[in-house]
Amino acid sequence: MNAGRTARDRARTELTREIKEAARRQLATEGAERLSLRAIARELGMVSSALYRYFPSRDDLLTALIIDAYDALGAAAESAAATHDHPSKTWLAVCAAVREWARANPHEYALIYGSPVPGYEAPQTTVQPASRVPILMLDLLSRAHAEGWLSPLGDAPEVSGVLADQVDVLAELAPGVPRKALLRTAIAWTQLFGMISFELFGQLVGTMDPADEFFTAASTQMAEFIGLRKHAPVGA
Numbered sequence: 001m002n003a004g005r006t007a008r009d010r011a012r013t014e015l016t017r018e019i020k021e022a023a024r025r026q027l028a029t030e031g032a033e034r035l036s037l038r039a040i041a042r043e044l045g046m047v048s049s050a051l052y053r054y055f056p057s058r059d060d061l062l063t064a065l066i067i068d069a070y071d072a073l074g075a076a077a078e079s080a081a082a083t084h085d086h087p088s089k090t091w092l093a094v095c096a097a098v099r100e101w102a103r104a105n106p107h108e109y110a111l112i113y114g115s116p117v118p119g120y121e122a123p124q125t126t127v128q129p130a131s132r133v134p135i136l137m138l139d140l141l142s143r144a145h146a147e148g149w150l151s152p153l154g155d156a157p158e159v160s161g162v163l164a165d166q167v168d169v170l171a172e173l174a175p176g177v178p179r180k181a182l183l184r185t186a187i188a189w190t191q192l193f194g195m196i197s198f199e200l201f202g203q204l205v206g207t208m209d210p211a212d213e214f215f216t217a218a219s220t221q222m223a224e225f226i227g228l229r230k231h232a233p234v235g236a
Helices: 002-030 037-044 048-052 058-081 087-104 106-113 124-130 132-146 161-171 179-200 212-226
Strands: none
Touching (some): 002 037, 002 058, 002 106, 037 048, 037 058, 058 087, 058 106, 058 124, 087 106, 087 132, 087 179, 087 212, 124 132, 132 179, 161 179, 179 212
């Protein structure tokens, strides 16, 4: 009986994978807003009622695709970060990994960082996967601060008011890191995805395309903007 349940579990896992793959193909041709469970069922030779036992609604399938995309991006970034100890080099490696993943998976990137899907509201289950790369960056910042790799940013304006309250949300994940560095990290983070979106959606054509050197230069300057030192601090 255990073997039978295992076989059924394997069959369910395989069919779930096939449904997701068909959905990703539909994302590429139709876009997320036109994702159709009935069309996927037809492609796979299933009746719609059978597919609904796996994903009761379009939104359930969208959520599964979104979580998979965030997890795949997180895994790529974490793998890149594991190859370096130097904080500045780690920052560059993670930025490059995020871009490489986006270029290899443009439709999945558009699903999680593009225009919202009309009528869809992401559930709480997407928050943890979506947080993997930001948490990785905040961990990097915390380590750089603790080990003396983070410059003090004395020339940066003080963070106050509503903005200080917003930055303090990040401080909960990077205790001890100065607000100035946290704010600049948030700025650099949005800059990173702005560059990737411009590249993927053709906004750099005629200027910074191909974007390899532009991206490397911008990522390097963002590391400096945050305060990540290029060289070991005295006594390190």
